[in-house]
Amino acid sequence: MEPRITLVTLGVSNLEESIRFYRDGLGLPMQERDDDSGVAFFPLDGTWLSLYPRESLAEDATISADGNGFSGITIAHNVSTKEEVDTVLDEAEASGGRIVKPAQKVFWGGYSGYFADPDEHLWEVAYPQLTDD
Template identity: 70%
Template sequence: MEPHISIVTLGVSDLDRSVRFYDEGLGLPLRERDPDSNVAFFELAGAWLSLYPRDLLAEDATVPADGSGFAGVTIAHNVATREGVDDVLAQAEAAGGDLVKSGEEVFWGGYSGYFADPDGHLWEVAWNPDFDLD
């Protein structure tokens, strides 16, 4: 397997609400889609984010759709500055996301915080002084 992730798909309970959150709220570039489609794609730098109804995604994977609690997965978004963490967390909260953990200094020497999208998917927003994102 090549060390490359091409698409991350999030199972969502309300596709239209989630599309609005990621498109209008966070400003991710939404690929043109048929309004009757049950999938949405956002083109990111080097990968895609897709949204798909949670029950249909579970059915496709042949697993129960009623999972709850922490799924053991977070999605990370690194920013170029410490201040950028707080900016993205505020943007996510204004878009309807939940602030899970405010930005703070972390044990590995950076600064990070967490928000949850409308379906509870956790996003870490981080500034790492050892990453050159410019």
């Protein structure tokens, strides 16, 4: 297996609401799609993000869609400054996301916070502080 991740697919409860959150709220570029398409793709640097209805994704994986709570997975978005961490968290909250952990200095030396999207997928926004600033 080649050491890379090419696509992250999030199972979502409301595709249009999630599109608005990621495209309109967070400003991610979205690939053109037909209005009746059941999937949305966001080409990002080095990988793609996909939104797909939760029930359909579970069916495709041949597992039950039941379940909630922490899935054991978070998605990280690193930025270049502490101020960018705060800005991205503000954008997420203004777009309908929920702040899970406000931005703060963290034990590993950086500065980060977490938000949850409308389906409670957890995103860490981090400035991996490499100097003593």
